[in-house]
Amino acid sequence: MPEWPEMEHYRQELNKRIQNRKISGITVNRPKSLNVSEEEFRKTVLGTVVERVDRRAKQLIFVLGGERYLLLHLMLDGMMHLGTEADKPDRSTQIELYFGDTALYFIGLRLGYLHLYDKRGLEEELSSLGPEPFDADLTAARFADMLKTRKGNLKTCLTDQHWLAGIGNCYSDEICFAAGLLPSRRPAALEEHETARLYTSMRSVLTEALRAGGYMEMPLYSGDERTGGFNELCRVYDRGGEPCVRCGNPIVFQTLSSRKCFFCSNCQT
Template structure:
């Protein structure tokens, strides 16, 4: 599933090609995504200028003159810049065509993504209003994380994957951040000490920052706006490496499920 680094990679990839351009047409070939594609976009977008390309958590916000497109890549979606004469494939569900014939194409094989429209403040949309802070922002730090952990008995991995606590720390990046911080994923969130929260908050920023630099992580489906995979997979320390030697101590990486999600850790480095 595309997480924060993959969505940020998509944002950076498409923005230079479409920002400031005028919509000419919108073609919706398949409206039945996770939520129905907003029918009004075909009527309201043509003639409007795209003023901003932003991200909030795992949502892309394309700001036009009278409203905002809210895009979500779901489990397997991607956005690509294509030539106007490139024929759409089976899973190319929506095309945004600009006045210079640049095409932004939304592809979603599993149809769990979203293409929504709002004329109100997008940050107050029900999907975004209750989201926690951005992990790379100054608002997210050790003190904030420790305060939200409180005396919670829930495991720390579940806490940092809760989008109401902090956005974008998906399963891969939670495992990698906990490894870098030297914290067991099964530890009760409220049991961590101040120094551990400091290491974990810093690790989350480091891991996500490096993942963005390398274009995200491609395990199966994700590609960027140019159709290229993300390369952070090559740098993964523990995720997906169950039974393989830890890159730090050579102890076999362990594997278990936490909240029905695969979790990986080193029993020696994380204690």
């Protein structure tokens, strides 16, 4: 599932390519991916301009004229492709937004969605999300205070969107590895130097992943050589049984709190 680096990467790339462009056509192949009727969606969205693309947590926000917003959550297996009919992947599409000869194809939206909101509806929909990893007011001190009252383990803590928005299975494991901490550690029991290390690792891992284009390997557009570049840079995620890049011990794969989890049992403490 796309996380903070993937969605921020998509936001930046889409703003380069569709910002201030008019939506000239719409195809809806799966009405269940919408939260309104296809007729209302078409009536409201067709002919509007994408003023910009924003992001909140793991979701993209297409800001349209007339204070209307499209909220995209790709969820599991969801992806996008920007291009023409000739170069789009050989996959079924659920929704297509056209910008002249170019279309933004939404693929794999079985669990994901593209919902239409006004300003108030959007604010209500996003109101339960926690702070973002790079929020200016999420200082190291505030992060440490948040951890002190947190129950469960680091894995469930970092992936709780109500507590901290944007991190999922992949980057929680990568962050814990970078910090040298086991995902099973109790947040409230961390020492001061460990919480500081976790905070620094969170920001450094996410920054590195964004620069590499995230770990989702499907190109966003024809000729895209950046998207998915972090997949080869993952130290532990989906690396079960492979040697640890720090100590050489095999990476462990376990299920932790119903989530798949990868870590090094030797150099993460």
